[in-house]
Amino acid sequence: MNTDPDLEALLPTGSVDAGCAVSFEVLHRYVEQELAGGHPARSQPGLAAHLHSCPACGEDYQGLLGAVELFGDASPTAH
Amino acid sequence: MTDAGERVVQMDATSQLWLDGLRSSGSEHEKCIAALHALLLRVARHEVSRRAGSLRVRGPELEDIAQQASDDAVLAIRSKVAGFRGDSRFTTWAYKFVMFEVSTKMGRHFWRAQRANLDDEAWGRLPDTIFPAPEKHAEQRELFALLRRAIEEELTHLQRQVFVAVALNDVPMDALARELGSTRNSVYKVLFDARCKLRESLRSAGYGRPVTLGSKA
Numbered sequence: 414m415n416t417d418p419d420l421e422a423l424l425p426t427g428s429v430d431a432g433c434a435v436s437f438e439v440l441h442r443y444v445e446q447e448l449a450g451g452h453p454a455r456s457q458p459g460l461a462a463h464l465h466s467c468p469a470c471g472e473d474y475q476g477l478l479g480a481v482e483l484f485g486d487a488s489p490t491a492h
Numbered sequence: 493m494t495d496a497g498e499r500v501v502q503m504d505a506t507s508q509l510w511l512d513g514l515r516s517s518g519s520e521h522e523k524c525i526a527a528l529h530a531l532l533l534r535v536a537r538h539e540v541s542r543r544a545g546s547l548r549v550r551g552p553e554l555e556d557i558a559q560q561a562s563d564d565a566v567l568a569i570r571s572k573v574a575g576f577r578g579d580s581r582f583t584t585w586a587y588k589f590v591m592f593e594v595s596t597k598m599g600r601h602f603w604r605a606q607r608a609n610l611d612d613e614a615w616g617r618l619p620d621t622i623f624p625a626p627e628k629h630a631e632q633r634e635l636f637a638l639l640r641r642a643i644e645e646e647l648t649h650l651q652r653q654v655f656v657a658v659a660l661n662d663v664p665m666d667a668l669a670r671e672l673g674s675t676r677n678s679v680y681k682v683l684f685d686a687r688c689k690l691r692e693s694l695r696s697a698g699y700g701r702p703v704t705l706g707s708k709a
Contacts, residue, residue, distance in 0.1 A: 424687045424690055424691050425687065430684065432677060432680065432681070433675075433676050433677040433680050434677050437588070437592065440588055441579075441580040441584045441585045441587075441588045442579055442580050444580075444584060445580045445581065445584055466684070466687075467665070467680050467683075468658065468664070468665055469595055469664065469665035469666055469676050469680070470676075470680075472543070472591075472595065472664075473588070473591040473592060473595055476539045476542065476543070476591045476594070477584070477587055477588055477591050479538075479539075479542065480535050480538065480539065480587045480590070480591070481583075481584050481587060483538065484531070484534065484535055484538075484583070484587070485583070486504075486506050486581045486583050486584075487506075487531050487583055488506050488509055488510075489509050489510050489513050489523075489524050489527040489528065490509065490527075491527075
């Protein structure tokens with residue numbers, strides 16, 4: 414079916430949406446799985462749907478993804 | 493597995509160093525807190541800078557936000573570290589609190605930077621939002637009218653307020669939550685319900701789900 418991506422963007426309503434509170438609890442695992450080359454959207458579809466639908470959590474997800482890539486796993490003795 | 497059925501995760505060495513430092517006392521603890529704050533401040537500065545353009549916050553406010561966010565992230569981590577199970581690196585878990593605090597702080601500053609009226613309705617931009625190609629505006633006018641009527645007539649006042657602010661006026665959800673005296677989670681639920689109502693309205697008017705422009709179901 415030829416869906417319109419912009420209307421989808423305006424009215425996304427995933428049926429398995431995990432919600433903001435649950436998403437915050439597991440976001441770190443999701444990001445690490447993704448950066449390790451995994452497919453967290455398959456194992457955690459509720460979180461994937463939420464990150465697509467919630468602009469605030471989606472922004473946090475993008476930020477966390479970038480922060481882990483940029484700052485890595487710093488040690489407390491490295492400062 | 494433990495007797496309680498919890499999954500036992502082998503902690504990586506660097507994460508264990510952070511936990512040991514946070515659980516220690518005296519100068520070792522203080523050094524660990526200082527190192528954590530320094531790291532999170534760098535992360536916060538980067539994140540604030542990344543978001544600054546879209547939120548139109550600039551200048552000294554950015555450094556204030558980064559400082560506040562890293563301060564509060566350290567506080568949150570200290571209070572929640574007992575719950576860290578080692579299911580990711582410690583730093584990934586810790587950066588998550590920075591993201592949340594940056595969102596919250598930038599939401600607060602959003603209203604200082606621009607006094608958007610929550611009832612502002614960007615109807616004029618709606619066709620561009622949905623139908624970026626101008627040549628399609630006319631043929632999609634019916635769908636636009638249906639959507640606009642559904643927003644006006646079928647949403648509750650709060651649903652309309654949240655939908656218009658977030659989906660049409662690009663108000664950050666944390667800023668809106670603060671303005672409404674609510675939480676991000678609660679605002680999201682209202683937004684979700686509003687979207688469901690609007691999709692249902694379009695579907696009952698003959699548009700399939702997902703909506704296929706130009707071809708009614």
